Amino acid sequence: MSDPRRRVMCLVLSAQALRGLGYGLTAVQLGTILHDGGLGPAQVGLMLTAIVAGGALASLALARWADRFGRRHAYAALYLALAGCGALIATGAPPWLLGLAALSGALSVEVIESGPFTTLEQVMLAGTGAADRQVVRGFGLYNAVAATAGLAGALLGTLPPDRRLLGGVLIAVGVTGALLAARLPASVEVHLPDPGSASPPVRSRAIVTRLASLFALDSLAGGFVVQAYLAYWLNVHYQATTTTIGLLFAAVGLLQTVSFLLAPVVANRIGLLPTMVFTHLPSNLLLASVAVAPTFAVAAGLLLARACLSQMDVPTRQAYVMALVPPGERTGAAALTNTARYLARPAGPVLAGLLQPLGAALPFLVAGVAKSAYDLALWRIFRPVELPAGGME
Template structure:
């Protein structure tokens, strides 16, 4: 390796990683940021692209559902059998699937082929990462740091994803801009952004090829299926599925569709909105470890989530666009503080050897549950009840918050410094 090539990871390590973190973790953070750039614009672009292909609101919901069902199936496979394979092989296979997904969406136009690609691929129509990458990266990151450093590492992982997704959301306006300024065909410009998603997948494939096997400097317990922590993981999985079902009603792709339908926002305007909400989410996730250090991981998850969901419900009935945007901005500033703290909590309440399985088996119900609700939201949109998904989603999320706090307030993580 040349001096220039070697210096890049060292620089990223110093900037991105908390003290005491294994150097390899920069690869997971870099890959998360690269995927988030694409997820940021595709979540906004997807409904507009499908509508431009001649599909309706119900088809948008069904394709969004297919992406999440496929992610759930892939995550279940990783959780049940992933411990039998070399981790690096799973990482590069997921990256190759990302390449195929981008090429499929760029080259196909009919509903059924796109539905198949959505199911088997890695497309993410939400504000967070729901793909097969998630349990693989979470388990690897959990081994890369301990105690407060782990919480800080997961916060950086989430913040980087939110920042990059915010920047990526601005790219959703590229087709409109190129159509107005250069006369480019709008649909062709949309296809080019899906091709860019495939290119990013190829870069991530190269990034993951450099993962050390085994992790450098780490005495990592071999991953195993769930054992001693099975009960707590199953209970968390059930509760997380309620939250995920509610979140599936207001995926970024569906929230952008709601903004298109209710207020007539353009792609550029929607992209700008998601840029600012992404920045607010990133700032809140950056603050999450400090809040958790004071009040605990679980309290941070619950007591920031409830007011965020009250704002979501109020936005559904707000009489004007400015008031709606203010409420959604407040929601964005609070709703994602539970992301790094939730991950750190799950990794902290299970044994080290169970972390890969725990990450998968808490992610799978989330993906399955969130996969059911976009089709329901699309059906509600098609019947003119466009505010119902926001109201239902907010109410279910508040019920989840209260149930989570009641069930686990006496169950701290195993390690000191986690909350």
């Protein structure tokens, strides 16, 4: 690995680790802090909607202007916006002001988010070359760091909710992240043909649109079985205690982190697209099987087996998108595919709730079938598509 690429890797992973810590803490404490500050359920929901909308708007803005403005400048600006959000939380600023700040896209309650930070980090980690083995390995490590840091942040969130704690952590993360962004080398930038060029995909528009549509389907299906619903179902169906469910989720998280690191090893042997499809498809069949598990032990075994495979498509998916499009169009491609996933996922829990009267296990079956359909469609559509020279097949 060349020195500039190694430097980019170290800086991005350091920034990602800090942000994962902050987001893990935010996911646990923000809702309670907003409630304690006098916000009702509808107002809290509106704030979370602003956070999701901000991530989408910021990603689309990056697709249009990030390469012209400069990736390093945009990255630093996002971290400074995160520090600003932290300052508003710490000082107990009016909720409407925090809502406006959240529209910057810097705030998130997802540890491994698909927002503007991810968009920039994907293209910077990919560099200007094809998706070689080092790039895929970098994406695997990138996601493993996010998951581990997010777990640490969630553990920190077990402390009593405190706006000064949360705000102070976000300020520290934002300021440090901006300093790390300033140290990124010029190699992370892309040279556009002329000053008026835009970043969104042009030559690759059709390919990126198909990918974004498929990724949205996968994300929507995943929203049917978010961890909160899974915990509820395990408790109701098997009378599992919260302690037992917590231990199961911790084990699932550990196996998913390992799967991030193993994904590049598999991709190096069979290629990016086969890894995406042929590890994801059996994990979806395992998910659907949970619906008919006769005991908690069987259900837990199926979930643990699924955790070994379910996340292997994440780093390979990120590398695949970067490999399919030329360097000058990668920011737009990352922004559009990430935003599609980010916007589709919240609809999953709503639809799962509507399925409840028809059977509590039905969301598992629907999610498994829909995600399997995504895998098969992805293979059918993109199997004939050849990656550019130097990319991993």
